[in-house]
Amino acid sequence: MFFMVIFASGVSAYDGVYGLGTEEQEQWQEQESSIMIAGYQVSPEVLMYNDIGTVTVTVKNMESAKSVNIKDARLLSRDIKVLSDSYFNIGRLGPGESLNLTFTIKAVCPDGIYYLKILVAGEDAQNIRYSIPVTVDSSSLTIGVKDIPEDIFKGERARIELAIGNPRHNTVTAVKIATMEKNVIPSEVFIGALSADETKVASFNFTPQTNGAHILNFVLEFKNGDNYHSTDLSVPLNVTDSKKRAELILTGIEVEPMLGTNAYKITGDINNAGLKEAKSVVMKVGDAEGIEAMNPYKAYFVGLLSPDDFSSFELDVKVGENGTQVSLPLVIEYKDEDGNKFSKTEYISIERHQGTTTSRELPVSMIVLLVVIAIVVIGLIAGV
Template identity: 20%
Template sequence: MEETRTTAGTRQHRESVHRSESHKRAILIVIAGILLMLAALPAAAVDAEGSTTNPTAIVADYTVIPSVLMPGDQGTATLVIKNTAQSASVKENTGIASGGTFANTKSTDINIYLENVHLEGNGIEVLTKDFDRIGELGPGQSVPVTFVIRAPSKSGIYFPEAWIDVRNGRSTRYPLTVNVNTDISSQKKPALSVSQSLPDRVAPGDDCTAGITITNTGLLRASDITMVVNSTTKSLVLTSPGRHYFEHLDPGEEANLTLRFATDKNTPIGIDPVTLSITYRTPDGSTERQAETLGIPVKGKAEMALKSFSTDPVRPVPGSPFTMILRVENTGTDQATSVHATLDSPFTGTKTAFIGSVDKNSDAPAIFYLQATKDGSVPVNLTISYSDDFGTHTITDDAVVTTTPSSGLVPFASAVLALCILAGGAYWYLRIRPGKKNDR
């Protein structure tokens, strides 16, 4: 009996093991079949695996104006909010090729939506409300957001915090630094200051000079200093070198140079700009650039001259009135004002004529009403005074007025001439007449 039970138990154990192995083989066959079916799927089948890069926003930069607030003063804090990545996208992988790789990959850019931007004061009073629903921000894009703030009554360093909420994304918290009437030591570095010495005024057509002084007002040496001079006005020409180089300037050291310019008659009236482009290296090897502007003051200058001189009548008669007409011309580059002419002569009458203003490239008359007092060639002296931006000027010129003898002398001369003719006729008749001897 014992032997029969043992044989039966052994048989049952073997059948149980056989069934277990059969189940394992069936499971392996099913898995292999599934793998074969997946391998046989067409390329259009979509793999369940996909990858998504969720973008968010950051504060790329911020600016507080003014950089140092006085207690109770108002200012602005501007945040530059930027997408976190240059390419935020969602990826779809389709089709399984041989070797387990994907046949097609589709990449679609997605934007972030700025839901809310809030500035938590933390001791700073924020006068601007939150910015709600600013809108979408594409991959790599940025947008500025400005808050109006007021400093507290107590000096110190404050750290307001920017809260940025992104729809379906991660929120951002970013601290700012606001200085309220506090001295903070800054990083030591060089700083170049440019001072200039300019002429008070330059007339078109004249040459001029400008003195330049470059001073290192910083705390460290500035090296490889280059200055390039460029006039923005074509008729204002630089006649000295336009590029200057200095090996270095230590703190407190300065360099002086002189720039020379030439102008022509067409140089515009006003402040003509000349740009100075300066570059230099700092001790850490970085290059700094700054631009300065020279304003050359160009002011017009009047130039008066006597254009013509005439009298009416052309040959005055002594004792009779006549008119003297002068025409004065402005050949300068600006208007002449307070123009008047003065006559110095033995004639009686008006000796001063007020003209007023004369524009450039124009002329105007000066009229004198005179009385001829003597005959012959009478010299006269003319003086013209005028004013412009350069002050008051005077020019002089000379002229000659020729008069004819008075009309009372004409009959006397005619009578003398008539008597001479009569005497000659009588002498011819009484002495020389042909046939006079024969008559006797």
């Protein structure tokens, strides 16, 4: 926003006034006046192409003892479009009083400096005119990558810093950067006002879930006056697997059936064969048809596993009665040093024994044993 006080008489040195005939122009040029343009204000200070703005002109009565009557005021331009109507029958201004007149304009012209003519008519041919410069510059804000990791790994958080600069000659407002990428947080960074030649930095965190090429799209939005503008930025990235992450593997898996049930006890070791710590490690049975985790070990909390470290675990599971072989999913969950969550699933095979029954039935071997014992007892009694 720009405001200027003009210490000048009401007679302008410019020749020619748009929209007036030759005789009228001579009258405007030669007439001295007791009213003058005391200042003007252009908002926004610098317009972009197709921007809508305002020009506010301050008209002042320079008389110290008498009032003057203001008949009308007009704003004229060959290049910039004046959207608002002229003022008519404005009224009287007392001694030393001022009046603000606001006109709405639109920059429909190429970049450059344009001079608008303000014409004010008073009583007794007290007419004044003045040229008001309006600048049109369509330069947008700039956005680029300030800092990004050289290597970006799957599942690991990468910090991306974007630099936003204002190469314009005026302050812009409501500056923000937004993204629709689901693996980028936050989704929006609000900067607010950005002064001329000022630069600010916005930070985002990207946690990729897949390898390969990725393109992150960002939108920079801002306001010039009441006009919205935007510019886009695309950041190409390549995601690979980290060679320095935790790597958890299972060894020594044993499956022990629980007598008289369809339940099994799963034991084994979980090892960290990677180069980074694995935190909050949890072992649990995955979801699958006919598989049900049981107490007391539905899940097993291991905790911290340092590189080359291991821990034992135990899980209890019940399987369905259909089929003789079951594929059991074992889920490993953990976090890295930055708190990123990871999950992997290993499968083991369980072979159901023919003698395994539900808890309401006796095993076949037990029934045979009882029959043999009964026969022996009966034989002994008969021998007696």
